[in-house]
Amino acid sequence: MGKYLWSKNNSMIEKIDFDFDNIFNRKLSEMIENNKLYNDKLINKVFYNEHAIEYKYNSIGYRSEEFGSHNIMTLGCSYTFGTGLNIEQTWPYMLSNKMSMSYANLSYPGDSMQGQVIKAFQYFKEFGHPQYIFGVFPIARFEMPYVKDKMCKVDGPLDINIKKSNLKFIQKCNSYIHDFEKISKAPHNPNTILPFEFAIFYNLMFIQMLEQYCLSNNIKIVWTIWEQVLSDPSQTTMQNKINSNNFFIEKSLSIKDLSCHKEYNKDPLFKNAADYNFNKLQGHWGFHKHIHLSDTMYSLVN
Numbered sequence: 001m002g003k004y005l006w007s008k009n010n011s012m013i014e015k016i017d018f019d020f021d022n023i024f025n026r027k028l029s030e031m032i033e034n035n036k037l038y039n040d041k042l043i044n045k046v047f048y049n050e051h052a053i054e055y056k057y058n059s060i061g062y063r064s065e066e067f068g069s070h071n072i073m074t075l076g077c078s079y080t081f082g083t084g085l086n087i088e089q090t091w092p093y094m095l096s097n098k099m100s101m102s103y104a105n106l107s108y109p110g111d112s113m114q115g116q117v118i119k120a121f122q123y124f125k126e127f128g129h130p131q132y133i134f135g136v137f138p139i140a141r142f143e144m145p146y147v148k149d150k151m152c153k154v155d156g157p158l159d160i161n162i163k164k165s166n167l168k169f170i171q172k173c174n175s176y177i178h179d180f181e182k183i184s185k186a187p188h189n190p191n192t193i194l195p196f197e198f199a200i201f202y203n204l205m206f207i208q209m210l211e212q213y214c215l216s217n218n219i220k221i222v223w224t225i226w227e228q229v230l231s232d233p234s235q236t237t238m239q240n241k242i243n244s245n246n247f248f249i250e251k252s253l254s255i256k257d258l259s260c261h262k263e264y265n266k267d268p269l270f271k272n273a274a275d276y277n278f279n280k281l282q283g284h285w286g287f288h289k290h291i292h293l294s295d296t297m298y299s300l301v302n
Helices: 033-042 091-099 113-127 157-161 196-216 287-301
Strands: 004-006 012-015 045-048 051-054 072-076 103-105 132-138 141-145 170-174 220-227 237-244 247-253
Touching (some): 072 091, 113 141, 132 196, 141 196
Parallel strands (some): 072 132
Antiparallel strands (some): 004 012
């Protein structure tokens, strides 16, 4: 891959920077490399709202068992990662226990559906196929390279690595912003010029590739997208789209009351995760929704 785009008469029409070592043919360890400093902040005990949450990572930086021959693969962002929750309170852990199978968790805070699908294919290459794949994804987030003088860097945990990566890194862009700039000059902020539909198109294209691959290799896949319809994470709507070989189902999962699982009501992390900000009404789901997620996915594959 070169740095120049040439026209038919061999005249250079635009210089394009494709010199990104970590875009093509990345190993799973290299895909997480940009998050190393962010990882280091969480590697021991992090205190949210006076609760101590311990994050442990495998040898290449994922909150998972060591990668290898596992029956289950889980994909997603911070909800699947379990931000603000102990590992035993996350739906991948609960689901693997229900199925009596080990799992590899490729999820990471801030990751996109597109980025997770790329990681899944790299996992196939390095470690082989699982029997099941389960995913919970954001719909309007996607990967993009930071291109000097053309695109602004996107706010997020990757910003702390800009100097170390020599401005050549892959960042996540959220296209939730609806007030787009009428006039934009380089360097552009992708959050203000790329519409919501752009992210949906590429994310669904990637997930359909993964679905077809799973169908061809007898891997059962269950995936869902989450949409933050209200600030309270207990009210977040889950739109489930399931493709497990030859059956295709759509359903919704929304927890609007806490009338079930009363035995956990007194646990401070039942409704909201430990990072929940009660002033801003922002944060991650408590483990109640994780219980329902694991139950729903388990019932669909059984």
